[in-house]
Amino acid sequence: MAAKIETRLHIDAPLESGTAVGLDHAASHFLRSVLRLKPGAMLAVFNGRDGEWSARIDGIGKGWCSLEVIELRRRPEPEPDLWLVFAPIKRARLDFVAEKAVELGCSLLQPVFTRYTDVSRVNSERLAANAREAAEQCERMSLPAVRDVISLDALIDSWPADRRMLLCAESGVAQPVADALHEVRAEDSQAGRAPWAVMTGPEGGFTKGELDALTKLPFVTSVGLGPRILRADTAAVAALACWQAVLGDWEKRPPHRTDA
Incomplete structure (x- = not known):
């Protein structure tokens, strides 16, 4: 059983297994300077179109972060309007x-x-x-x-x-x-x-x-x-x-x- 993922980020970019996603400055700063995450750390990324996916930090530095999208965790569901x-x-x-x-x-x-x-x-x-x-x-x-x-x-x-x-x-x-x-x-x-x-x-x-x-x-x-x-x-x-x-x-x- 995989370790539970606690960090979640909303991502505007399309999410699909194997794709690379670059984060903006604010999200990169949050992961690096606030949470102090390192390459290899796992997190969840989501949007209303593609659902929630597990992702791995490929690289991270001052003001930048690259993620690899791994696999689907939850599919999107209808929500109240x-x-x-x-x-x-x-x-x-x-x-x-x-x-x-x-x-x-x-x-x-x-x-x-x-x-x-x-x-x-x-x-x-x-x-x-x-x-x-x-x-x-x-x-x-x-x-x-x-x-x-x-x-x-x-x-x-x-x-x-x-x-x-x-x-x-x-x-x-x-x-x-x-x-x-x-x-x-x-x-x-x-x-x-x-x-x-x-x-x-x-x-x-x-x-x-x-x-x-x-x-x-x-x-x-x-x-x-x-x-x-x-x-x-x-x-x-x-x-x-x-x-x-x-x-x-x-x-x-x-x-x-x-x-x-």
Whole structure:
């Protein structure tokens, strides 16, 4: 039985047995200077197209690293088409939201400016880097897309007609999230295979005008997240977990590995 591989890297290049892959400066630095790996060390490389493969370090130096792809460990599998649309929050909590959204299977992260958003800009590169690191650590096969921040009006105007939205409305009259999701599943047992999004607001909540505009849209299901006031990052995690538990892929068995 082969030794368990612990290090995983996302690779944009095609992966196939016997091919050589050169890493960029950041990945090479991480393997050489942070993990202190040497030629001959084994790691896993993956992407959403080709799956996860074992690879061996052929050579490594300052700012460069060459890998030989060895064999397939896991084939790519279908994943939920689930977006997280969220009002950006302060830096540390934004990092937390990105990390947890990736772990909870989101396929796209879309920050959106609302009336009470208390952040003036979003570092999309940092958001993408956090998403990549989380994907490498949680053993998912793909990286979520990360979009630049847009206004709420622009979001609504460009919304795909076939994508349903679970809106965390923070309203006493909103339907409990579990009830709403179970109703959706009762109407269509395959609803989780359709495109979805979860939307959460800023720390100050949505304005009445924003809620009115959103709840009138035909693709929106407005839900509440319980009797307590949740922070914006907590609300995102709670809503995504509820969606995954009822409509998502949490019923899947753990993936088979060839070297575990």
